[in-house]
Amino acid sequence: GQNIDQPTEMTATEGAIVQINCTYQTSGFNGLFWYQQHAGEAPTFLSYNVLDGLEEKGRFSSFLSRSKGYSYLLLKELQMKDSASYLCAVSDSNYQLIWGAGTKLIIKP
Amino acid sequence: ETGVTQTPRHLVMGMTNKKSLKCEQHLGHNAMYWYKQSAKKPLELMFVYSLEERVENNSVPSRFSPECPNSSHLFLHLHTLQPEDSALYLCASSQAGAEADTQYFGPGTRLTVL
Numbered sequence: 210g211q212n213i214d215q216p217t218e219m220t221a222t223e224g225a226i227v228q229i230n231c232t233y234q235t236s237g238f239n240g241l242f243w244y245q246q247h248a249g250e251a252p253t254f255l256s257y258n259v260l261d262g263l264e265e266k267g268r269f270s271s272f273l274s275r276s277k278g279y280s281y282l283l284l285k286e287l288q289m290k291d292s293a294s295y296l297c298a299v300s301d302s303n304y305q306l307i308w309g310a311g312t313k314l315i316i317k318p
Numbered sequence: 319e320t321g322v323t324q325t326p327r328h329l330v331m332g333m334t335n336k337k338s339l340k341c342e343q344h345l346g347h348n349a350m351y352w353y354k355q356s357a358k359k360p361l362e363l364m365f366v367y368s369l370e371e372r373v374e375n376n377s378v379p380s381r382f383s384p385e386c387p388n389s390s391h392l393f394l395h396l397h398t399l400q401p402e403d404s405a406l407y408l409c410a411s412s413q414a415g416a417e418a419d420t421q422y423f424g425p426g427t428r429l430t431v432l
Contacts, residue, residue: 213360242420251322251408251423252361296361304419308360 211235213309215297220315221287229282229295229312237302243271243282244296246311252296255282284314292316321345322424324409330430331399339394339427341409349414350392351421352384355406367392368414399431 214232221227233241240259244252258264258273258280270283282295294311301307321344331337343350352364366373367386381403385393392409406428410421 217358239419244423249428251425254420254422257420298361300419304414305363305366306361306421310358310360 211299211301211307213297213299213307215295215309215312217310218313218315220317221284223287223289223316223318225287226283226285227287227314229284229297229314231280231282231297231309233278233280233297233299233307233309235299235301235307238275239300239302239304241271241273241280242298242300242306243280244298246294246296248293255295287316289316289318322409322411322422324407324424324427326427327425328428328430330432331396332432333399333401335399336395336397338396339407339409339429341392341394341424343390343392343409343411343422343424345411345413345422347411347413347422348389349412349419350386350389351410351412352392352394353408353410355408355426361408364394396429399429401431404429404431 212234243255245255246252256271263272268285273280294313296311297309298306323342325340349368351366354362364378365384381398383395406426408426409424412419412421
């Protein structure tokens with residue numbers, strides 16, 4: 210079967226750095242996505258990785274290792290507005306997205 | 319502003335009612351999706367329309383019926399729902415065939431079935 214695993218909840222302090230991990234087992238791989246979803250709002254696209262390595266986009270970076278079936282989202286200089294759920298999703302051999310259950314990130318002052 | 323709109327934002331209905339959810343995308347995409355999002359569960363793909371062809375998920379009960387009259391509009395018709403159907407229903411669109419095929423979401427309809 211296809212599976213995406215990510216922690217249910219994480220807590221971090223404002224101004225700090227946090228890393229949210231995602232591991233996957235899917236039939237085929239056509240890229241990995243990270244989305245941010247604030248409570249009661251739509252998921253919004255953060256990043257896409259299809260090749261191994263680190264993609265940096267401002268305070269957010271995303272890393273992929275295809276051989277390990279592993280990705281992480283790194284958030285630097287945390288702000289209170291970063292409190293949200295972070296969803297990991299993998300595009301499988303049919304280009305359908307397989308979703309994780311999301312990681313709820315709580316930022317404390 | 320994601321370019322995908324959904325109405326209504328909130329809906330309360332009884333089990334015998336019939337209602338419809340509407341989605342419209344202003345991004346020029348050629349694929350549209352319905353997802354169900356329940357608390358602490360992964361997004362569940364319900365239906366996909368790609369290049370106006372429907373890809374059906376066989377695990378979706380027949381009380382949910384999609385309609386895609388054109389590439390910009392998508393409906394989800396609801397009838398005789400059950401309380402366990404209460405959830406956030408999200409619509410998304412993408413450009414099928416693009417390298418990343420990134421999906422862009424609407425704000426969702428929060429559905430409560432009494």
